[in-house]
Amino acid sequence: MPKIDGQRLLRDLYALREIGPYKTGVHRPTLSPDDVRSRHWLAERLTDAGLVAEIDGIGNVFGRCRAPGQKILMGSHLETQDHSGWLDGAMGVVFGLEVARALGQGIDVAAWCDEEGHFGSFIGSRSFCGLLPEEEIDRCTFRADGTPLRVALERAGFAGRPRAQLDPARYRGFMEAHIEQGAELEDKALRIGVVTAIVGSHRFRIVFEGAQNHAGTTRMAVRKDAGVALVSLAAAINARFPAIVGPRTVWTTGRITLNPGAPSIVPGGAEMLFQFRDTDPAMLARLQEELEALVAEANKGPCRVTIVERSKSVPQQMDASFQAALDRSAELNAPGLHQRMPSGAGHDAQVLAERMPSAMMFVPSIRGVSHHYSENTADADLVLGCQVFADAAAEVLG
Amino acid sequence: MPKIDGQRLLRDLYALREIGPYKTGVHRPTLSPDDVRSRHWLAERLTDAGLVAEIDGIGNVFGRCRAPGQKILMGSHLETQDHSGWLDGAMGVVFGLEVARALGQGIDVAAWCDEEGHFGSFIGSRSFCGLLPEEEIDRCTFRADGTPLRVALERAGFAGRPRAQLDPARYRGFMEAHIEQGAELEDKALRIGVVTAIVGSHRFRIVFEGAQNHAGTTRMAVRKDAGVALVSLAAAINARFPAIVGPRTVWTTGRITLNPGAPSIVPGGAEMLFQFRDTDPAMLARLQEELEALVAEANKGPCRVTIVERSKSVPQQMDASFQAALDRSAELNAPGLHQRMPSGAGHDAQVLAERMPSAMMFVPSIRGVSHHYSENTADADLVLGCQVFADAAAEVLG
Numbered sequence: 001m002p003k004i005d006g007q008r009l010l011r012d013l014y015a016l017r018e019i020g021p022y023k024t025g026v027h028r029p030t031l032s033p034d035d036v037r038s039r040h041w042l043a044e045r046l047t048d049a050g051l052v053a054e055i056d057g058i059g060n061v062f063g064r065c066r067a068p069g070q071k072i073l074m075g076s077h078l079e080t081q082d083h084s085g086w087l088d089g090a091m092g093v094v095f096g097l098e099v100a101r102a103l104g105q106g107i108d109v110a111a112w113c114d115e116e117g118h119f120g121s122f123i124g125s126r127s128f129c130g131l132l133p134e135e136e137i138d139r140c141t142f143r144a145d146g147t148p149l150r151v152a153l154e155r156a157g158f159a160g161r162p163r164a165q166l167d168p169a170r171y172r173g174f175m176e177a178h179i180e181q182g183a184e185l186e187d188k189a190l191r192i193g194v195v196t197a198i199v200g201s202h203r204f205r206i207v208f209e210g211a212q213n214h215a216g217t218t219r220m221a222v223r224k225d226a227g228v229a230l231v232s233l234a235a236a237i238n239a240r241f242p243a244i245v246g247p248r249t250v251w252t253t254g255r256i257t258l259n260p261g262a263p264s265i266v267p268g269g270a271e272m273l274f275q276f277r278d279t280d281p282a283m284l285a286r287l288q289e290e291l292e293a294l295v296a297e298a299n300k301g302p303c304r305v306t307i308v309e310r311s312k313s314v315p316q317q318m319d320a321s322f323q324a325a326l327d328r329s330a331e332l333n334a335p336g337l338h339q340r341m342p343s344g345a346g347h348d349a350q351v352l353a354e355r356m357p358s359a360m361m362f363v364p365s366i367r368g369v370s371h372h373y374s375e376n377t378a379d380a381d382l383v384l385g386c387q388v389f390a391d392a393a394a395e396v397l398g
Numbered sequence: 399m400p401k402i403d404g405q406r407l408l409r410d411l412y413a414l415r416e417i418g419p420y421k422t423g424v425h426r427p428t429l430s431p432d433d434v435r436s437r438h439w440l441a442e443r444l445t446d447a448g449l450v451a452e453i454d455g456i457g458n459v460f461g462r463c464r465a466p467g468q469k470i471l472m473g474s475h476l477e478t479q480d481h482s483g484w485l486d487g488a489m490g491v492v493f494g495l496e497v498a499r500a501l502g503q504g505i506d507v508a509a510w511c512d513e514e515g516h517f518g519s520f521i522g523s524r525s526f527c528g529l530l531p532e533e534e535i536d537r538c539t540f541r542a543d544g545t546p547l548r549v550a551l552e553r554a555g556f557a558g559r560p561r562a563q564l565d566p567a568r569y570r571g572f573m574e575a576h577i578e579q580g581a582e583l584e585d586k587a588l589r590i591g592v593v594t595a596i597v598g599s600h601r602f603r604i605v606f607e608g609a610q611n612h613a614g615t616t617r618m619a620v621r622k623d624a625g626v627a628l629v630s631l632a633a634a635i636n637a638r639f640p641a642i643v644g645p646r647t648v649w650t651t652g653r654i655t656l657n658p659g660a661p662s663i664v665p666g667g668a669e670m671l672f673q674f675r676d677t678d679p680a681m682l683a684r685l686q687e688e689l690e691a692l693v694a695e696a697n698k699g700p701c702r703v704t705i706v707e708r709s710k711s712v713p714q715q716m717d718a719s720f721q722a723a724l725d726r727s728a729e730l731n732a733p734g735l736h737q738r739m740p741s742g743a744g745h746d747a748q749v750l751a752e753r754m755p756s757a758m759m760f761v762p763s764i765r766g767v768s769h770h771y772s773e774n775t776a777d778a779d780l781v782l783g784c785q786v787f788a789d790a791a792a793e794v795l796g
Contacts, residue, residue: 180615181612181614181615182612182615182616182617183620184617199614201614203661212770213766214579214580214742214743214766214768214769215648215650215652215673215675216579216597216599216648216675216741216742216743216744217578217579217580217741217742217743217766217768218580218648218742218766219580219582219646219648219742220640220643220647220648220649222581225650227651227652227654228636228651231629231632231633231636231651231654232633232636234629234633235629235630235632235633238626238629238630242618245618248617249618250613250614250616250617250618251618252613252623252661252662252663252664253625253626253629253656253665254613254625254656254659254660254661254662254663254664254665255656255659255660255661256625256628256654256655256656257654258651258652258653258654261652261653262652262653263601263650263652263653263671263673263708264650264652264673265650265652265769266650266652267651267652273661275613275661275662277613277614310661343614343615344612344614344615344616344617345612345614345615346614368611368612368615368616370612370615371612371663372610
């Protein structure tokens with residue numbers, strides 16, 4: 001069996017952590033100077049590992065194995081959320097690098113650009129899978145300041161390069177390792193999660209139109225309070241959903257805005273950002289139906305309620321034989337300390353899964369923290385996780 | 399009976415409308431250059447009317463009658479809400495000016511500084527009534543940019559002047575005319591409202607503390623979603639209050655904030671600005687009790703809910719004999735087209751009412767709009783209202 005070098009793995013993770021450090025985490029938004037530095041750093045490490053390194057026209061970094069035969073593609077992403085953790089994405093990339101070194105051949109490594117969505121939705125992995133048209137690139141802008149993606153690619157020095165395209169014949173499949181971003185493994189004192197499926201999500205903006213008025217002079221009977229309509233719908237969702245959801249369904253109202261948002265003005269407008277996630281397409285359809293029924297009911301009140309679909313992703317099942325290999329490898333390296341589980345978060349693997357067999361593996365997140373600079377995983381779990389990943393890849397490559 | 403000059407009244411209102419115009423309304427925040435110009439404009443008009451004009455150390459504008467004998471103090475405010483209406487405040491001030499001219503004597507005019515609360519709460523009228531300590535002035539800042547009130551008064555040229563103080567022996571009482579800011583008069587095709595009482599209000603910030611988490615990876619069972627806690631309390635208020643309130647009680651959630659407010663993050667914090675108003679102190683106490691009970695109930699959930707009192711004002715009854723004089727004057731000038739009604743909005747008259755007999759009169763607001771640049775009242779209603787006000791003042795003065 002291949003033996004990974006735990007110290008080398010940790011050294012690389014620590015080195016990457018020094019590119020754009022923020023408190024105990026990292027601030028490395030997509031195509032920021034630090035993010036571009038991290039891509040060049042990775043390309044150098046891939047070259048050192050004997051791979052053919054390339055950064056393509058969308059900012060994806062590849063390290064390709066020179067040996068013949070089918071490969072496993074392995075990776076994740078390098079950019080981070082703002083002022084966020086050092087492992088979210090970076091760990092999966094460095095696992096790929098280390099497994100490539102440990103196995104000597106059969107592994108291609110990829111760092112997908114912008115999994116974190118600073119410019120768009122999975123633009124790097126979708127580009128590779130032939131799912132990102134040029135016109136969409138034209139429209140993408142940096143969410144923080146509106147800089148066009150084209151301009152950012154130009155500044156990074158990546159504009160004009162070809163965008164690498166998937167050759168399905170080259171690959172046995174795709175494997176992505178990631179931190180769990182939840183506390184389930186830690187709560188159960190487990191060390192490895194083998195992902196069964198990545199949830200699909202439906203995301204909405206729900207808009208309420210009423211009539212803005214003075215909060216002192218407008219009697220309750222004549223009000224068209226958009227905030228009251230919003231609270232009423234949100235409460236109805238929270239009352240009705242538990243009766244129909246599955247054990248893993250999640251639903252979230254992440255933002256509420258009342259307009260104009262002044263203490264003494266009856267809100268004339270309101271908006272909520274709402275989403276739900278599940279691994280079962282039938283459940284997602286059922287929830288959408290329920291949401292639409294509740295919105296129809298809400299429209300019987302004095303305000304107009306409209307539902308706008310922001311995005312919709314379908315659940316992706318992970319490949320059964322990869323899962324079985326990961327199970328065996330986990331049992332070998334951490335007997336009894338692993339489980340199968342869905343991924344509640346979206347990952348590049350859900351895009352790759354549309355084109356080839358794909359798999360994901362989780363390591364524990366301390367206290368379940370993610371998207372925060374205090375995100376962390378025990379060094380021992382990082383080393384164990386990489387060994388499990390390497391053994392599983394070796395088994396799949398046969 | 400005194401006869402007001404309707405054309406002169408409208409000319410003055412139109413002139414004032416040109417100081418800080420915004421669309422069909424006015425943008426004249428307290429002590430802004432336009433607001434200061436409007437105060438000097440008024441002082442000049444008061445001088446022209448034969449009154450002794452003064453702008454005092456808090457920005458109040460006065461026009462004092464030189465004749466002996468008890469006076470009626472009459473006025474409202476000059477500053478506006480941001481990008482707001484041309485009549486809210488200004489009308490009451492110009493009614494005072496016109497009635498002073500029409501009666502020839504017996505009227506003092508006042509424009510109270512900052513009724514709209516850009517810096518504080520009724521600082522002008524409270525200063526005049528001896529209810530604004532120097533230390534509170536030290537703490538007041540402009541809500542939009544934090545400029546200290548002391549600095550704004552200095553820039554306006556009013557710093558260092560004495561703050562005029564009420565001499566109760568001088569006055570028979572205070573009268574304030576105002577737009578209704580609601581649609582009740584219009585709905586009933588009435589032209590004059592005689593105010594019975596000004597509501598008291600209790601205003602709160604309700605704070606919810608939960609735990610911020612990933613909206614995909616955090617199962618519903620372990621969430622401490624501050625937004626869910628907020629929606630649940632707001633819905634409970636809307637469900638419970640109707641059973642206990644009076645016919646004129648109003649309650650409003652004007653702002654809701656979820657923290658961090660991102661679509662895919664379970665909110666770790668939330669806040670709502672909540673208020674209720676009524677003319678009956680016992681009802682206000684009952685509502686406060688109910689709110690506290692609901693918050694106590696909310697604290698049984700996974701989030702911590704705290705209630706912070708932002709401000710509390712007591713209901714103020716308007717003087718009975720002034721009301722009777724306004725009734726008679728309204729019946730004389732607009733037979734059958736007037737009613738008694740409470741004021742749901744706060745006004746300087748509620749401050750003056752703490753020190754002397756006070757009265758308010760409303761004219762219709764077209765479609766009930768206020769705190770918006772489209773706020774308006776028919777010219778004929780402005781002229782009629784001023785005549786009713788003048789006749790009532792003449793009767794009170796004997």
